[in-house]
Every structure is written in C-alpha cells, then in structure tokens.
Amino acid sequence: MLGFANRGLKKFLSSTVTSSTFQSSRTSLFRQSNGLRAFGSSLSRFYSSESQDLGERESDQFDVVIVGAGPSGLSAAIRLKQLAQQANTDLRVCVVEKGAEVGSHILSGAVIQPTALNELIPDWKEKGAPLNTPVTDDKFYVLTENHSIRLPTPRFMHNEGNYIISLGNFIKWMGQQAEELGVEIYPGFAASEVLYDEKGNVNGIATSDMGIGKDGKPTSHFTRGMELRAKCTLFAEGCRGSLTKQLMKKFDLNKNCEPQTYGLGIKELWQIDPSKHKPGLAIHTVGFPLDMKTYGGTFAYHLEDNLMAIGLVIGLDYTNPYLNPYQEFQKFKLHPLLKPMLEGATCLQYGARTINEGGLQSIPDLVVPGGALVGCSAGFVNVPKIKGSHNAMKTGMLAAESVFEELQKDKDASAITIASYPQKVRDSWVWKDLYEVRNYRPAFHWGFIPWFIFGAIEI
Ligand SMILES: Cc1cc2nc3c(=O)[nH]c(=O)nc-3n(C[C@H](O)[C@H](O)[C@H](O)COP(=O)(O)OP(=O)(O)OC[C@H]3O[C@@H](n4cnc5c(N)ncnc54)[C@H](O)[C@@H]3O)c2cc1C
16 A cells, blocks of 8 residues: 655645635635636636646645545545554545635534444544534424414434534544544645546546636746545535536436436524523424425524524525525524524524435436545435435445455556445445435425425325
8 A cells, every 4th residue: 555655745735825815815715606606717717728837736646535524525534544444554545625624614503313423433422522412302393474383393304313513513523533543634725626547537636726816827825736646536525516517527427317406505503592592402494484386494403502503495496586595594583483592692603505405316326437426426415304414424434445445456556446336325224314205305396285295194
C-alpha cells in the first residue's frame, strides 16, 4: 500500500489559504443565491479556458479519495481505515470538503436513526458522540390555517431509539474519529474536476484554482488547484453534487432508473424560552401552510440547551409559480401551534438545501470504472421519515468494504472498480428501508386526501 508522507500535501494545501479574505469571500460565495452561483460557474468556465497557461498542477497519489465530509463520506473513510487496521495493513485515504470546516455545510438540527452508527462505531457513547437527546415524544398534526388536529403518529414517523442532534456537531465528531484513524481531511477545498486515466477510469479529482480576481484573472493570492489521484474515488457530495452530475451524464447512470426528483428544505435553529423547551419532543405536520396540490410538511425538534430546530420541506414540483417557499415557512412560524414557542426566542442559524425525493425508483447505477456514488449523491433519503443520514452512512460503509476487498485482490492495480457494491446495498437494510416507502411520494399525484389515506393505511 502507498505510504507517502503527507506533509508535502498538507503544507501545499495550507499555503493556499493564507488569504483569509479570499477564503471568507469564497465561503460566502457558496451561500449565495442561484443567480450568483450561475455567475460563479460561468466565471470558472471563462477562467478554466485560460488555465492552460497557468502551469502544471501538483499531484499526489492516494488509495482512496472521498469527495465530501458528510455522513456518507466520513463513514466510508472510517470504515476503510478500520478494515485496514484489522488486516494490519495501511491505506492512504483522503477526504476533501468544500466547507471551511468539517460540518460547516451541514444544516444543524436533525433526528438521527443510529442504526449505521451502531455498526460503524459501536462504542460511540464512550467516545463522546454528541447524541445527547433521545426522542421522548412524537407528535403528528394536520394543520389548518388556525387550528392543529393531533393524529396518531404514522408508523414511519415513529422515532423510538432515535436522537435529536446537531448534525453539524455530529459531523465534526465523525471528522475527529476519522482523523484519529489516520484519514487525511482537507476542509476548505472544493473538488472541481473529475480526473480520468488513459483508459477512461476515474482516477481522482482536482481541487479548484484559488485567488481569481473579479476580472477572471489570477490575483497575487493565486494558487493552482491540486490533483488528488486515487485507485478509487468515492463521490459523497450530497444532493445534486456538481461532480456527481458530470458522472451521471458521462456514464449515463440514470439509464436504468426514474429521473431523480427534489424537494427544498429550509431549516432554522432557535434558542427558545427554557419554560417552553421540551428536550426530546419531535413534531411533524402536514397541511397548512401548503395547499392541497403542493407536497411537503414541517417539523420542529427540541434539542439540548433550549434549542429548537424548525423547518419546512416542499416538493419542487409545485405548480403555483407564485409560491414562495420561504413565505410559506414564515406562515408556519406564525401558526398558533408554533408562534407561542417562538415568542421571546432568538434565531441562531438558518439555511436551505435540496433533498432527494425520488426514493428507491430513482437510485442510479452506483458504480463507474474507478469510482462510485454514496449517500445523497445517489439519493438514499427515506422521504416520509425525512431522514437520509443513516442510509448515507451505511452506503458509505458498504462502498468502503467493496473498495477494501478489491484493493486486497490486486495491490498493484492503478484503478479499481467496485462491482460488488450495488449488490451489497441491495442486500442491506438500506434497500428494505427504501422499499417499504417506495410509493409514498408518488401517491401524492392523486392529491392530498388520497395520499394522506394511502400513507395512513399502507405505510
Ligand atoms: C431540511 C433538511 C432536513 C433534513 N433532516 C434530516 C433528519 O432529520 N434526519 C436525517 O437523517 N436526515 C435529514 N436530512 C437528510 C440528510 O441531511 C442527508 O440525507 C444527509 O446529510 C446525506 O449525507 P451525505 O453525506 O450523502 O451528504 P451531505 O450531508 O450533503 O454532505 C455532503 C458534503 O460534501 C461536501 N461537498 C459537496 N460537493 C463537494 C465538492 N465538489 N468538493 C468538496 N466537498 C463537497 C458538502 O459541503 C457536504 O459537507 C435532511 C435534509 C434536509 C435538506
């Protein structure tokens, strides 16, 4: 196995962030609206057309490169290192993360089903994993404009054994576990290009060039991106990852599945009045503020430290062109169910992200020569549960196991293809998790009431 000293790479990568101004402007660019993103991508297209003049990129070689330090990417990295330790061998595993810190691009406040975590790090409690608030009360409501009708919580929304957590803190902890095992994690670096070898195998990624001025020309802070080559590259970018989209197109990975569909999730973290805080309470609602033709629902989770995460998920197939998801979320906050909880409260964080809603029918081909998709890059969200972290973690672990098997078979291979990974996923509880709920989201095409009845009876 490769055992290069990583100091050179660390030095190189840290030297690229000496300009804090640039880094913060770059980080904030990720948070901007779609319009600005479109501007950013056209700038990079303009820029990359000139980049041949900028000299060779430095390159480093790994056994495995993982794009994205979310639940799936870090689980894959940890599992790889665990397997290497068990086999008394070494593997060089690198994770690149575009957020300025591990966990900084993860939306806080989530209910996690710890199934995969129990398998990956069985002694997570002793190791201080920040799962401090078990769900103690599940409430499900149908909302009208002024009223809330409490109904029995549907089976798939039951949260016994689950925890309300800050997913960002959990991911930071996962990052520490990975680093303790020897995974090399580089936050602050976006993978911007998939690299291929001469046979067409995926062969790693390149990080973006940095220090580009408004005019598209290199500034004094300019640093060329770096090539991170690997025998296998795992794409753990989350929903609608940019490199994943390139792979989907190039290898036609959607040819055997339905097109992916998406929702938009808006989430806010509030510090609320301690007298109103009920740690362990998980609330889900359907109905108001959305109309009968618009798929979606809301949630409110009471975490530790008087924190409450609230959010709205809305299917992006809504037909009303005037619908404004954020305005709908505001209406939810003013509803009599929620308004009293928010009185005197302070909003600490907010964010929005897309979420896969296609479910089992939209799982693409998972493997390309030299690489694979894991977690929400492929779309393993259980839609009615509004949970994807457990499946993201498990698919990362399964991909890691396939990678390790292949690496053991041929230690000199320059690229490996993990053909056993899709079957491992099919044989796992992830498949069962998605199979059970496969018709829940499609049933909404019948309209709210038939969908609601179907959900109550079938799922
Ligand atoms: C509003 C909302 C609420 C949710 N609530 C829950 C919940 O309560 N429970 C639950 O289990 N799940 C929930 N989910 C789903 C859950 O967040 C995802 O299923 C899970 O985070 C997927 O993990 P992942 O590792 O595949 O991707 P992500 O968590 O999206 O992580 C991907 C990481 O890769 C990085 N990245 C992406 N592209 C690049 C690149 N090119 N270069 C470098 N880095 C890159 C990103 O910055 C990010 O850190 C929710 C989702 C949303 C949107």
